[in-house]
Amino acid sequence: MTHSQHLHGQHPHEHGETPSHGHSHSHGHSHGESQGHARSHEHSDDQGMAEMLDMDAALQAVHLAEITDWVAGLAGAPEAIVDLGSGTGTGTLALAERFEKATVFAVDNSEQMLGRLAAKAEARGLDGRVIKVHADLDVQWPEVGTADLVWAASSIHHVADPDKVFSEVLAALNPGGLFAVVEMDSFPRFLPEDIGFGEPGLEDRCHRLIDAQGWNAHPDWQGQLEAAGFEVEQRNFSYELAPEPSAMAHYAQLWLGRTRTGLEDKLSPEDLASMDALLDKENPAGLGHRTDLVLRGSRTVWAARRR
Template sequence: MAQHSHHHTAHTHDHDHGTSLADLLDLDAEVLGSYLEPLTEWVGQHLRETPRRIVDVGSGTGVGTLTLARRFPAAEVIAIDRSEFMLERLGTAAREQGLADRLSVVHADLDVAWTAVGAADVVWAASSLHEVADPDRVLRDMCAALNPAGLLVVVEMDALPRLLPDDVGVGRPGLESRCHEALARMNWNSHPNWQTHLERNGFEVVEERTFVSEANPAPPSTGRYAQTYLRRIRSALDGQLAADDRITLDLLLSDDDPNSVLRRTDLIPRGTRTAWAARRP
């Protein structure tokens, strides 16, 4: 598995790793999830009819799944993921939000085969399409699974989240940028522009749009989000950063250092997602 900082959990097997990633996904939604409301509203603008069945491919903890369920209250929503742990967490959240009666979960590995979920009006694939072994085959499967004029929505995190000020007050300025540059060399968060893939696999691309999130003022959970997220970066970049940057990052990640992200008041989380809306003719 290539290392990515995205919102898909298809390759989660270890329980502790799964718990950590699930926490990160939910914290990301708390801190940077403001894009979901305008994004799902945009989806609605491209629908020709009220959707009756929505399929979320690579649902993770279901932040997008449940947003779609609230946006389209007449729809049955089916969440597919290869992580049973994530699907259990999604089921719990659905019950807590009173949405369980319209949600079905399907444990499936789409690298093996498309799963029979019936004809859909909307298929949603957020930060998951770039994870499958053969995206073109999966796109053809999605096209076949959609009703005529049905809509596929592909969403990608087109840049890693920004959390830190350029100068964190210790070490050299520009730490976060250097981390992102190192992660880019490791192909973190890499994905193509999906338009060509969509068109050659039977879709008509309706629109591509970028959605921006900036949490200012930062919500109370920002420190925990920053610590959880930067710990994943620190682990991935072991041996990839200069010694002084590793020291600075460890100070930021500590629980009790004055520079810890848990204590800082200068965090301004920012993120962007790009979405493609494509219709089955």
């Protein structure tokens, strides 16, 4: 999949961009920061994003497989697949393994992410069928030839002109080809309503603030896809998972740490104190010591077919 899709100077996570990055970014750099920022910071944040994407793939594997199963059932036997915003390769590798005769073009604007993806493909013996393509969709459509399946997970809502991209995808698809657009409905949730301290509903308040900031915001793509000339089928996939506790705690630490940074000037002092307690690895009530974390969320998928 996912979750990252770096197409045009942003780092849309497999779920969309993380809260610490905000919503409006420069299109000139692969991590969504202005090019005046230090390269060392860019590299470090790229690595942090890559770690999160890899954890997405591992901890949400069952959920993501449900989505790819559904898409695979609609796609037939594609020979040429394009993954728009391949990130560290969750979607690319899943599609390459599912469709054993297909060539998969992994399109991304981050050379580091593409390098990480290429190493994974080689380790799985897929490097002969996975082709990395460094490209910026806001500049031009990548040179990938025609395709039977185009996959875009948490990426389309970041491009400057989605309607232009939809037209380009339609033109690139062979007749009867499928375009799968995947979006995270919200950032994942981990906490119970009452975490045992502070005011109940901490995560709900964080999510309301996230929504108000417009992070990960995307429309219902159905109307625009139909206007572009596609026949569209839409489906929602929800998940409620309880991965291995230490992995879950680390994943929650990454997400909630970024949330705390992004909302530092929006949360109340009491909620900031609660977040700090959760993120404190030495605190007995912190994420690493909790047994009540459950990974919850959902994605919407638009399966758009070229007539």
